Amino acid sequence: MSLQLIWVLALLATAVGLFVINRPRMDVVALLVMVALPLSGVLNVQESLAGFADPNVILIAALFVIGEGLVRTGVAYRIGEWLTRRAGSSETRLLVLLMLAVAGLGSVMSSTGVVAIFIPVVLSIAARLHVSPRRLMMPLSFAGLISGMLTLVATAPNVVVHSELVREGSKGFGFFSFTPFGLVVLVLGVGYMLVARRWLGDDDGDDSQSVKRRTLGDLIRDYQLAGRERRLRIRPDSQLVGMSLADVELRARAGTNVVAIERMVHFRLKILTPSANIVLHAGDVLLVDIYGERSDLLGMYHEFGLEPLSLQGDYFTERAHEVGMAEVTLPPESALLGKSVRDLEFRSQFGLNVVGLRRNREALVEGLLEAKLKVGDTLLVIGDWKEIRQLQARSRDFLVLSLPAEVDEAAPAASQAPHALFSLAVMVILMVSGLVPNVMAALIACLLMGAFRCIDMDSAYRSIHWQSLLLIVGMLPFALALQKTGGITLAVNGLVGVLGGAGPYAILASLFVLTAVIGLFISNTATAVLMAPVAIATAKALGASPEAFAMIVALAASAAFMTPISSPVNTLVLGPGRYRFADFVKVGVPFTILVMIVSVVLVPWLLPL
Template sequence: MTFELICVLVLLAIAVGLFTRNRPSVDAVAVIMLVALPLSGILTVPEALAGFSDPSVIVIAALFVIGDGLVRTGVAYQLGELLMRHAGQSEARLLVLLMLTVAGLGAIMSSTGVVAIFMPVVLSIAARLKIPVSRLMMPLSFAGLISGMMTLVATPPNMVVHSELVRSGLAGFSFFAFAPIGLVVLVLGIGYMLLTRRRLASGVIEAKAHEFRHGVLDLVREYNLTERQRCLQVNSNSPLAGRMLNELQLRKEFGINVIAVERQGRFRTLLLGATGSTEIHPGDCLLVDMASPSNDFVEDFSGLELQPVVQVKNHFVRHQRQLGLAEVMVPSDSSFIGKTIQQLAFRSKHKLNVIGLRRQRQALDGVLVAEKLQAGDTFLVSGNWADIRRLQGHSRDFVVLTLPAEVEDVAPALSQAPYALLSLTVMVFLMVTGLVPNVLAALVGCLLMGLFRCVDMTSAYKSIHWQSLILIVGMLPFALALEKTGGIDLVVEGLLSVLGSAGPHAILATLFLVTSFIGLFISNTATAVLMAPVAIASAQALSASPYPFAMTVAIAASAAFMTPISSPVNTLVLGPGNYRFIDFVRIGVPFTVLVLLVTVVMVPLLFPL
């Protein structure tokens, strides 16, 4: 073992350790490695930065934009509505349609995005059918993971493995090369979930469907708003009259958050969203959030009348068409974690007020604006329904758990839905026929989405998950560094010395197991970057075709069923499904073994050794 190889392995061990701790963030670790590898002298600067020009990275970025176009035009949500209409009252039919829909949509857009879209749909359907939502959330996440086994562009690991084949001077996988295996796994997954779904409802904490179909009064009760919300009537002699909210510093001085202002109009009572520039008029009724009535506040601002608590419910009910509520969850990879509610600046960014916070299903009291958020927290936002609908497009740092209005109103480019489908069809046609390289096909799809106004430049840039792209770019040089320093040859020699006499099928099984195991600790994309060169080198050492070995790694990278932290998809459903860590282990491990058997049997048939 050379000194250069030892340096690479040390850097790799440091990266894996930091990935496991998730501190700093995975993209920051990737950038650190991009700097460390050239400084160590193992790679040149162009070699270390080559990932920025890798076609697979461009394709993945383009697919984020394509997915955003399907969301903005309502195509994705329309599929959810179609699912609700055809599910009827049958839980089994619902599960089958749900998994088919999610797997199909996830084959052409981010599985994490698809699961985030369908979470509120599942919560709503579970409430309507009065079934435990825990029976549907894990099938939802499993279908999202299986969707990665459907097409070449379904998940970044597929593109990584494809790119490694091309880099080795081989033809990559075709667009539907993964589909036969993915379809078999999907059918088995549906059958497996139909048989095991009742075990998902047998945990210590039983999820009840009606808890997630929140009406206004349900949310008021569950977040203890009746204990925190007050109505302050502004009399004509009040010093607040004629002043703007940002002048009063009510939140800073008294811990009072003004949610909305009720004002008597010429023909009806108006409810105005509270912003810093809102001017208070005599006769206004301020709907405020405060931990307890403040005597100091009443003394400093005379001319105020504190209304009875019962008035709070009346305000929410009377103004349901104007004053909306939505429940938002903080996922495990959110940048909100560790920040206070005040630091989020939700009012200035989204025109919505955070008025409640729940942690481990318990509403928190006290001064919420100073509370630091944790993964899995849910908070309640209030504001105009139009602003809440727009919140659906900002799902990177949070997930909206309830759809606050009709699905059609959520989509800002609803009328462009036919053009979004046309753009998608053109992209898939170009990829399938091979008329142009995949990267050009993806860019053509993006340009068509923009031409037909399915996306704009702002939404396109926001839709790209830059963290994932930087992670891929930062990990790709490790494959080259291991190859240059003999690390891959060393791994292959060790693998063949142990299993060489057992035959190619045993090596395929071992590759699957090793890839799945590594994927428990680091992202499946980083796992594919590390294992793809090992798979191809193993095939070359055996004088066998590299395609079955590469395909095995790609399938194993998507088989992240075993723990809730194996994939962001699993982490998303952990809280809403009320799952425990062991729930994923006891359901996911047997299914992973099933996928292993399917892979070892089918891959050599489809891609002869």
């Protein structure tokens, strides 16, 4: 074993350890790897940065944009509405349709995004059917994971494994190469969850309020916001005219939160999202939340030159099409736990305002901005519906737990839903036909969605999960470093030496187990980057089909059913489903074993060794 190989293995072990403790963030670790490998002389700079030129990285980014287009046009939510109508009052029919819908939608967009979309839908249906969300949330997450086994573009590990095959001289996988395996696993998963849901039991006590999909009025009542709302016009002589919100400092000076601004633009009323640098005009109408102790409201109006206006109906419901609310909770691994609401800087970072906090189901009225956040706290945020939906993509630090019923009427590009579906169909047809490379098909679909105004540039950029892309780019050099230093050869020789006499089935099973176990500690994308070269080299050493061995790694990378931290999809449903760690072990481990058996049997049959 050379010194360079020892260094690469030590660096790999360090990176895995940092992934496990999540300090620093995974994308930062990936960048550190990209710097360490060329500085140590294992790779040159071009080899270390080659991932940025990989077409599959662009493909994954384009798929994030396409998924966002389906959300903005309301396609995903309409599927949820269809699910509600078709399920009727049958829990069994609901579970089957739910898993089929999530798996189908997840086969062409991010499974994490699909699950985030369906969480409030499932909570609403569970409340209507008087069914515990514990019996539905885990089937939801399992379907999201299984969706990664249905198409080439369903999940990043599939694209990574395909890319490694092409790099080794193989033609790689087609768009539907994964589909036969995924369909069998999906049918198996539906049948398994119809039985396993009984192991999850029901909630202790009556949690009907927590599973009900609320309206804006419900949220106002639960967070005790009634009476705090005001609608104030800026008079021409006001000192606020020409000042930015950051300079005004209404929050610090008057205990007042500006949550929206009405402004006449070209004789049309527009609702503006407040930001620190927005400049106030005479005639602007501020929709504000007065959360501080303020007994002298008239004095405040006089001081700032504000004219109070009537506000009909409930709190901001008259502007529900433009201004929305959502409940947000912090998952256990969120980096924001222990920070105060003021420290979050929601307005500057996310374009949203925090107007409420509940702890142990009780609204915290006093000291809202200074309260240190704990696991289980829920925040009420208010702002543009577009920004609220963007918050769903930040699944690592936030979970949008509940969207009010009014969101169904607030898809910013709902009229463009047919065009979004057309763009998606064009991408699939181009990929299946092979007329253009996959990355070009995805980029064409993105351009079509932009041309049809299904998505704008700002939303497109925000939809891309840059952390995932940097993780892939940073981990790709490891495969080349292990190859150059003899690490892959060493791993293959050890695997063949120990199990070569047992036959290819035993080696396929071992590769599945090894990939699934590594995936318990690091992301499935990073696992695929590490294991794909080992699997392909093992196949060549045995004179077997590289496609079969690569397929085993791809299927195992998606089989992250065993723990709530194996995949972001599982983490998303942990809170809404009120699961314990042991619940995933109890249900996920047997299913992973079933998936392994099915994979080891099907792969050699459909992809002959």
